[in-house]
Structure formats: C-alpha cells, structure tokens
Amino acid sequence: MAQTPRPRRAGGSFALRRVVRFAVSLAVLLVASFAMIHLIPGDPVRASLGPAAPVELVAARRAALGLDQPIPDQLLSYVRDVLGGEFGTSFISGEPVRDVIAARLPNTLGLALLATVVALLVAVPLGMWAAIRTENGRNRGTEAAFTTATGAAVAVPEFLYSIALVAVFAIGFGWFPPAGKGGPESFVLPILALAIAPTAMIARISRVETLRELGTDHIRLARAKRLPAARLYVRHVLPNTLTATLTVGGLLLTGLIAGSVLVEYVFAWPGLGLRIVESITQKDYPVAQGVILVYGAIVLAVNLLVDLLLGALDPTSALKET
Amino acid sequence: MRHLLRSPAGIAGTLLVTLMVILAIVGPPIWGAEAERIDSTAILQGVSAAHPLGTDNLGRDILARVLVAGRLSLALALLATLIGAGAGVVLGALPSVLPRRAARLVTGTVNALVAFPGLLLAMFTAVIAGLGARGAVLGIGAAVAPGFARLTQTLAASVAGADYVSAARMLGVSRWRVMSRHVLPNIAEPLILNLTQALGGALLGLAGMSFLGLGVQPPSFDWGRLLFDGFSRIYATPAVALGPAAAVALAGIGFNLLGDVLARAAARGSAPEAKATGRAVPDTGGIGEPDPDAVLEVRDLTVTFPGGVTPVRGLSLTVAPGEIVGLVGESGSGKSLTASAIGGLVPYPGEVSAGRLRLCGADLGELPETERRRLLGTSLAMVFQDPMASLNPALRVGGQLAEVAIVHQGASRTEAGNRAVDRLEHVRVPEPGRRARQHPHELSGGMRQRAVIAMGLMGEPRLIIADEPTTALDVTVQREILRLLRQVTDETGAATLFISHDIAVVGELCHRVVVMYAGRVVEELPVEELVSGAAHPYTRALVASLPDMETDRSLPLASIPGRQPSPAEVGGGCAFAARCELATARCAELPPLISYGTAHRVACWEA
Numbered sequence: 056m057a058q059t060p061r062p063r064r065a066g067g068s069f070a071l072r073r074v075v076r077f078a079v080s081l082a083v084l085l086v087a088s089f090a091m092i093h094l095i096p097g098d099p100v101r102a103s104l105g106p107a108a109p110v111e112l113v114a115a116r117r118a119a120l121g122l123d124q125p126i127p128d129q130l131l132s133y134v135r136d137v138l139g140g141e142f143g144t145s146f147i148s149g150e151p152v153r154d155v156i157a158a159r160l161p162n163t164l165g166l167a168l169l170a171t172v173v174a175l176l177v178a179v180p181l182g183m184w185a186a187i188r189t190e191n192g193r194n195r196g197t198e199a200a201f202t203t204a205t206g207a208a209v210a211v212p213e214f215l216y217s218i219a220l221v222a223v224f225a226i227g228f229g230w231f232p233p234a235g236k237g238g239p240e241s242f243v244l245p246i247l248a249l250a251i252a253p254t255a256m257i258a259r260i261s262r263v264e265t266l267r268e269l270g271t272d273h274i275r276l277a278r279a280k281r282l283p284a285a286r287l288y289v290r291h292v293l294p295n296t297l298t299a300t301l302t303v304g305g306l307l308l309t310g311l312i313a314g315s316v317l318v319e320y321v322f323a324w325p326g327l328g329l330r331i332v333e334s335i336t337q338k339d340y341p342v343a344q345g346v347i348l349v350y351g352a353i354v355l356a357v358n359l360l361v362d363l364l365l366g367a368l369d370p371t372s373a374l375k376e377t
Numbered sequence: 378m379r380h381l382l383r384s385p386a387g388i389a390g391t392l393l394v395t396l397m398v399i400l401a402i403v404g405p406p407i408w409g410a411e412a413e414r415i416d417s418t419a420i421l422q423g424v425s426a427a428h429p430l431g432t433d434n435l436g437r438d439i440l441a442r443v444l445v446a447g448r449l450s451l452a453l454a455l456l457a458t459l460i461g462a463g464a465g466v467v468l469g470a471l472p473s474v475l476p477r478r479a480a481r482l483v484t485g486t487v488n489a490l491v492a493f494p495g496l497l498l499a500m501f502t503a504v505i506a507g508l509g510a511r512g513a514v515l516g517i518g519a520a521v522a523p524g525f526a527r528l529t530q531t532l533a534a535s536v537a538g539a540d541y542v543s544a545a546r547m548l549g550v551s552r553w554r555v556m557s558r559h560v561l562p563n564i565a566e567p568l569i570l571n572l573t574q575a576l577g578g579a580l581l582g583l584a585g586m587s588f589l590g591l592g593v594q595p596p597s598f599d600w601g602r603l604l605f606d607g608f609s610r611i612y613a614t615p616a617v618a619l620g621p622a623a624a625v626a627l628a629g630i631g632f633n634l635l636g637d638v639l640a641r642a643a644a645r646g647s648a649p650e651a652k653a654t655g656r657a658v659p660d661t662g663g664i665g666e667p668d669p670d671a672v673l674e675v676r677d678l679t680v681t682f683p684g685g686v687t688p689v690r691g692l693s694l695t696v697a698p699g700e701i702v703g704l705v706g707e708s709g710s711g712k713s714l715t716a717s718a719i720g721g722l723v724p725y726p727g728e729v730s731a732g733r734l735r736l737c738g739a740d741l742g743e744l745p746e747t748e749r750r751r752l753l754g755t756s757l758a759m760v761f762q763d764p765m766a767s768l769n770p771a772l773r774v775g776g777q778l779a780e781v782a783i784v785h786q787g788a789s790r791t792e793a794g795n796r797a798v799d800r801l802e803h804v805r806v807p808e809p810g811r812r813a814r815q816h817p818h819e820l821s822g823g824m825r826q827r828a829v830i831a832m833g834l835m836g837e838p839r840l841i842i843a844d845e846p847t848t849a850l851d852v853t854v855q856r857e858i859l860r861l862l863r864q865v866t867d868e869t870g871a872a873t874l875f876i877s878h879d880i881a882v883v884g885e886l887c888h889r890v891v892v893m894y895a896g897r898v899v900e901e902l903p904v905e906e907l908v909s910g911a912a913h914p915y916t917r918a919l920v921a922s923l924p925d926m927e928t929d930r931s932l933p934l935a936s937i938p939g940r941q942p943s944p945a946e947v948g949g950g951c952a953f954a955a956r957c958e959l960a961t962a963r964c965a966e967l968p969p970l971i972s973y974g975t976a977h978r979v980a981c982w983e984a
Contacts (some may be wrong), residue, residue: 193726199386206630207389210581214585272766274769280784290780313497331500
C-alpha cells in the first residue's frame with residue numbers, strides 16, 4: 056500500500072477543467088436564454104402588447120428588437136450585446152434592462168450572502184454538538200429530536216417561513232418592518248426566512264460528517280494523545296468535516312438565490328426576484344430574459360467558486376473526482 | 378413497511394401523508410359546494426365561528442376552500458413528479474446506451490442541470506409554456522427531472538458491474554435490452570421510493586409558483602393560489618393566509634419525512650440486528666499484590682457491550698520495562714479491544730472493568746482526570762494498523778506531532794516544531810524538515826507509519842501499544858517498521874505491546890508471547906518456546922499453520938478446522954473445545970490459566 060507522493064501539477068489542471076466547464080455551461084445558458092423568446096408559442100410582441108395593439112406598433116417593436124432578422128444574425132447580435140453589457144429594454148417601462156439589474160442585483164446578493172453566513176455560523180456548531188452528543192448511539196432522544204426537527208425544518212419552503220415570520224413578528228408583535236428595505240432591522244426577517252431551511256440542512260450534514268470523522272483512526276489516535284476537547288474538535292475534527300459541509304453550503308447558496316425570489320416577493324424586497332415575477336406576469340420578456348440570464352450566471356459562478364475553493368482546501372478530494 | 382413506524386419521523390410522515398391522501402379523496406365531495414357558495418353578505422370576513430379561517434372576496438368559506446384545494450394541489454404535484462421522473466429516468470439511462478461521445482454530452486448536461494436551482498428552471502419553462510397550471514406543472518417537472526436523471530445514472534452504474542449484467546453483455550444482448558431488461562427492473566425499487574421525496578418537492582414548488590401568481594389561475598384554486606389571495610390581506614386578517622400556509626407546510630413536512638425514511642430504506646437494506654447471548658464469566662480468586670516494576674499491569678480486564686456481549690473476559694497481563702510482548706490471536710479474539718481498554722479508548726456503549734489497571738506504577742482508575750490525561754498522553758504511545766488513516770488528512774504532519782508537546786509539556790510552538798522535526802529524523806524519515814511541513818497524503822505508507830511512531834516519541838513513552846502496525850504495509854516496508862520498533866524499544870527502554878494476528882512476525886520481534894482466544898488469554902510463553910514448547914492446542918495449531926522451508930508446497934496449507942466463536946456465542950467452558958482434537962468432557966468447565974514451567978502459563982485441562 057506504499058504510495059508515492061502526488062504530483063502537484065494535478066491541482067492546476069483540475070482548476071483549468073472546472074473553468075472550461077464553467078465557460079461551456081455559460082455558453083449553453085446564453086443560447087438557452089436567447090432561445091427562450093423564440094420558443095414562446097406565437098408572437099411574443101403581440102402577446103405582450105395584447106390583441107388590441109395596432110399592427111404598425113407591433114411591426115415597429117419587432118423591428119426594434121431585431122426579431123425580423125434571420126435567427127443566426129439575431130443570435131450573433133444578442134451574444135455581442137450581452138457581452139457588451141447590453142440586455143435590451145423593458146417592454147413595459149422602457150428602461151434599459153442593464154439598469155434594472157444594476158439597481159436590483161446588490162440587494163438580492165446581499166440578502167443571499169448574509170443568509171448563507173448566518174446558516175453556516177449556526178449550523179456547523181449545532182451539527183457538531185449533535186454528533187458529539189449522539190456518538191455511537193448515546194442519547195437516542197437527542198438524536199430523534201434532532202433528525203425530526205431538522206427534517207421538518209428542511210421541508211418547509213422559504214415563502215411559508217416568510218409569511219409566518221411576517222404574521223408573527225411584523226404584524227403580531229410589530230418588532231420588525233413587514234416589508235421593504237430600510238435599516239438593519241428590515242434585514243432580520245428576510246434573512247431568517249432564507250436561512251432556516253439551509254441551517255437545518257447543513258446541521259444534518261455537519262452531524263453526519265462529524266460522526267464519520269469521530270470514528271476514524273486519526274481521531275482515535277488524537278484521543279489517545281489526550282488532547283483537550285476544544286482542540287480535538289476544532290483542530291482535528293472540524294477541518295475534515297468542512298469539505299462536505301461547504302459543498303452543501305455552496306449548493307445551498309445557489310438554492311438561496313432562487314429561494315430569494317419568493318422571499319423578496321413576500322417582503323417586497325427591491326431585488327431581482329421581485330422584478331422577475333413582475334416581468335413574467337406582465338409578459339415583459341426582455342426583462343425576464345435578462346434577469347434569468349443573470350441568475351443563471353451567478354449560480355454557475357458560485358458553483359465554480361465552491362469547486363475551486365474546495366480544490367484549494369482539500370487537494371485530495373478535488374483530485375478524486377473527474 | 379414496519380421500518381416506517383420505527384422512528385418518530387417515519388410515524389409523523391406516514392400519518393401526515395395518509396391524512397393528505399384521504400383529504401384529496403374526500404375533500405371535494407364533502408366541502409365542494411361550500412367552497413363554491415358565494416355569499417355577498419359575508420365578503421372578506423376575518424375569523425368567526427361560521428368561518429374559522431374567514432371568507433374571500435366573494436364571501437366563500439376559506440376553510441372549505443383549503444380542504445377542497447388539497448386534491449388539485451396533490452394531483453398537480455403528482456403529475457409534475459411523474460413527468461419529471463419519466464424524463465429523468467430516460468435522461469439518466471441514455472448514457473448507458475448511447476455512443477461514448479453522446480453519453481458524455483448527456484452526463485454533462487445532467488450534471489449542469491442538477492446544480493441549477495429548480496425554481497429557475499421552472500420559471501424558464503413557465504415563461505415559454507405560458508402562465509397557468511400547464512406551464513407550472515411542466516416547469517416543476519423540468520425541475521424534478523435532473524435529480525432523477527442523476528439518481529438513475531448512479532443506480533445504473535452500481536448494477537452495471539453485477540454478474541448478470543456482465544453475463545448479458547457477454548452474450549451479446551444489445552445495450553437497450555440490457556438497460557430495459559436487466560438494469561431498470563433492478564433499480565426500480567429505489568427509484569419508486571424516491572418518488573415520495575420528489576412529490577414533496579413538487580408540491581412545494583407548485584405552491585410557490587401559484588403563490589407568485591405564475592401557477593394555477595382562477596377560477597381554479599390550489600393551496601398556492603389561496604395563499605396568493607390571502608397574502609394580500611395578511612395585514613387585516615392574517616388567518617386567511619395562515620390557513621393555506623399551514624396546509625402547504627404540513628403536506629411538505631409529511632412527504633419529506635416519509636420520503637426521507639423511504640429513501641434511506643432504499644439506500645441500504647435493513648441490516649439484521651445481532652442477537653446477543655452469552656455472559657461474562659468473571660475470574661474468581663485474588664489478584665495479588667501490585668508489581669511495582671511493571672510498566673503495565675492488567676488484572677481481570679473485562680469489556681462488555683450491552684446485551685451481554687463480552688469480547689474481553691477477565692484478561693490479565695503484565696509488561697516489564699524494555700520488554701516486547703506479542704499479543705496474538707485471530708481477528709475477533711479481543712486483542713485490539715484490549716489495547717483500546719488499556720488506552721481508555723473503548724467506544725460507547727462498551728464498558729470496561731478491571732480488577733487492576735496500572736500504568737507506570739499509577740492506578741489509572743484512581744488518578745485524577747488531569748493527571749490521567751497527562752500520563753496517558755505522554756507515557757503511552759499508540760500505533761494503529763492503517764497509517765493512511767491514523768494521521769489527520771487536514772493537518773500538517775509536523776503540527777500533529779508538535780501538539781503533543783504543546784498540550785502536555787507546555788512547549789512553545791517553535792520548540793515543539795523543532796522537536797517534531799528531530800523526532801521525525803530519529804525514526805529516519807528523510808528530509809524531516811520538509812516532511813513536517815507536508816500533509817499526510819504526500820507521504821508514503823511506510824513514512825506515515827514512521828511519523829505515527831515519531832508522534833509516540835514526542836513524550837517520554839514508557840509503553841508503546843502497536844496494534845497490527847504492519848498489516849497494511851507491504852513486506853519490505855514491514856521489515857523496516859519492525860526494525861524501527863525494536864530499535865525504539867532498545868533506545869528508550871519503553872516496553873512494547875505488539876498486537877498481531879501474524880504469529881511469524883510476533884516470533885521474530887517479541888520477547889514474550891501472549892495468545893488470546895475468544896476474549897481470554899489461553900497461553901503465555903517466552904518466544905524461545907513458541908515453536909517447540911507450546912502447550913495449548915490452539916497455540917500449537919497456530920504454529921503448525923505456518924509454512925516453513927520444509928513445508929511440502931504441493932499440499933494445502935494446514936489450517937484449523939472450524940471458526941472462533943463470536944463474543945456473543947462464548948459459553949462457560951473452554952471456548953476452543955469445539956475445534957480441539959484433545960477435547961474431553963472436562964472442557965465444558967473453564968480451564969484456569971496456571972503455571973506451566975518458568976514464565977510459561979497455560980489454560981488447558983489437557984496440557
């Protein structure tokens with residue numbers, strides 16, 4: 056079982072492969088968002104302006120959007136525009152989609168990031184605590200309570216937490232504003248609504264990972280060294296549980312970005328999510344197209360970042376995968 | 378199905394899902410008329426006795442509407458799940474039947490889609506398919522599909538290596554046929570069990586879409602739509618929103634809890650639980666005076682697990698300074714657990730009891746906690762079987778060594794680091810300075826085992842417990858590690874307890890041999906007597922099973938017929954009797970470990 060040291064270069068090619076995969080996915084996303092408008096049955100401009108709109112207006116709008124050009128030309132100019140930061144203009148308000156995104160994106164990202172941080176800070180210690188308490192099947196009661204509670208918490212979607220939080224803490228107690236973005240207190244309920252389910256999920260992963268780690272030989276050896284509990288858990292156990300925990304955390308962040316659509320809707324939070332819902336119901340296709348593209352690109356970028364981060368943190372795990 | 382009711386989560390899930398299904402069946406016939414009855418005198422009312430959840434803008438009773446909406450909510454979720462699962466299974470099975478390039482493309486697409494949030498996929502699809510139930514169902518179906526595709530791929534890959542699949546391939550059965558006849562039927566069960574979880578997800582997704590106004594449109598209504606209507610009135614009458622919200626939450630929790638249990642049941646077949654019989658037989662008789670010179674003195678050590686399983690039974694052992702004692706036995710004889718018990722590392726729920734357990738002249742049972750930790754941390758070094766696993770992969774090698782000195786000897790970071798490098802050099806790790814800064818995976822197996830031994834040398838070890846330290850290494854590296862252990866023992870004057878199932882290695886390295894069988898010591902003898910002077914039939918059989926230069930290689934290797942009883946099966950008599958050629962009626966009684974010449978003890982009536 057003697058093993059030669061791993062070549063260092065492998066880490067570099069791993070990062071390269073991931074970046075290439077990211078670029079390909081991005082290209083596919085770009086084509087998909089372009090195709091979206093064309094896949095809509097019938098005429099999107101007619102659908103958006105309504106049956107009563109004059110024929111000339113529809114034709115003029117089609118020409119302005121370039122919909123009268125051949126499809127390959129349209130794709131080329133679409134890609135060129137998007138790469139140049141140009142996403143077209145809203146059917147409804149006439150404002151450039153770029154401005155909509157620039158104004159709204161920071162609000163969405165801020166919410167999602169804060170919720171992720173809160174979830175990780177609560178969930179990792181919680182999961183470790185549960186693991187240490189329930190190691191080798193001791194404290195069966197704690198284990199049952201933990202699995203049932205986290206299982207139930209994961210199963211409730213963000214928008215229900217949002218509604219419940221608004222009903223209880225904003226309307227019932229009046230402690231926090233029920234809607235809108237204002238001072239720090241206006242962040243509390245949206246962040247809570249977004250963070251509860253991921254917290255439960257990450258806590259479960261953290262517990263399972265900690266349990267696995269506690270059973271390893273190197274922890275047996277570390278226990279044989281009689282290290283103080285804090286050192287044992289923080290220095291020896293925690294780093295080895297983080298890979299899986301952060302992977303799930305990263306994937307949950309992308310889920311959080313999507314979940315923020317519903318949370319923003321409940322809290323009338325001026326983010327991209329609220330806008331995408333409005334644009335779909337109003338058939339404002341350029342806005343829907345641009346926002347979906349941005350959401351998709353963020354998700355891809357987050358996945359890439361998580362992969363690269365994990366590659367740097369834990370070279371062995373990165374090399375194992377394809 | 379019984380495992381569903383074993384955990385609280387399973388019980389709650391089954392109960393909630395049953396309720397939901399009953400509601401979907403009986404809801405519309407019972408409350409259908411009530412839900413549609415327009416009452417202009419009672420519009421937009423709050424909670425009242427007549428309308429427990431209030432009324433909507435046409436005066437219809439919201440509670441009745443919630444109860445009726447269950448059917449549509451569940452039906453749409455079921456439809457979306459079936460669409461998604463169907464598409465997913467096809468997508469997941471494709472790579473197995475397509476040519477390599479196309480297969481990679483499909484796999485890549487599935488991998489990209491799995492990482493993509495379902496809600497975004499659903500919205501994308503809904504934009505194309507248009508607002509309304511049809512768009513939402515297709516959208517949620519699209520969101521369910523990638524997960525099923527991934528699951529199908531994983532499951533298909535897990536049976537692809539099965540003999541019957543290989544056999545079908547060898548017979549020239551086409552790939553489509555292999556997939557449809559051999560693979561899919563065998564993975565159908567886990568796929569179906571995972572439907573429950575997907576159904577829960579689809580239900581919540583559809584509720585979300587309807588809540589955003591992108592799903593079910595009036596005059597139809599599902600829970601999401603009721604929530605959409607109620608939410609606009611949440612300031613005035615919160616109950617009208619909370620009713621449908623509670624329905625969605627309960628359904629979501631029910632399907633998820635049940636799905637969780639089912640998916641876990643699919644992932645692993647339930648393992649049969651070991652029946653525990655047998656009982657501990659404590660050794661009677663005095664344990665004598667403590668031996669002041671011994672490094673380790675164990676009397677009547679017993680390790681018990683709940684249910685009366687007793688892997689170590691009344692074991693006694695003395696190790697003198699500088700002595701290398703071999704503890705041999707088959708796997709399951711309790712030798713590793715003995716090592717764990719001495720080191721205080723027996724995992725919960727195991728219980729250790731001992732008439733005496735002394736290390737370096739101090740009674741471990743009476744020592745205060747802090748001193749015990751210090752003594753065990755510095756005087757006892759442990760080396761485990763798998764050097765790949767005994768170093769923490771996340772920490773640098775040097776740091777893992779250094780912390781012993783930092784924690785127990787109050788050394789500074791630099792001192793401890795220097796000492797670690799020095800110890801690594803001592804166990805002849807080449808370039809110790811560089812190795813100390815590396816992570817374990819950058820070291821070879823032999824080097825890692827050296828590092829673990831060096832870790833033991835960070836303190837002032839009086840006893841080294843090496844638990845099968847060379848089993849995981851190849852033969853040349855084995856020799857080096859054995860030589861190193863002997864050298865370390867010579868230099869430090871520490872004693873070594875060497876645990877192994879390999880009697881040849883033990884004969885080579887050790888001064889004294891202790892043979893264990895089914896949790897008890899059956900013989901204890903100087904190594905010189907091992908080959909020709911062993912008295913216990915088990916020891917003799919072990920020695921006889923070793924091939925040597927004179928062994929006729931054309932004959933099968935000698936082995937001991939039968940197998941060692943498991944800790945739960947050990948009865949009151951001699952545990953080896955069933956396999957012993959010399960066994961008599963007397964062997965039903967437990968033979969005591971008695972003196973048999975100088976420094977030689979044996980537990981056998983016939984010796």
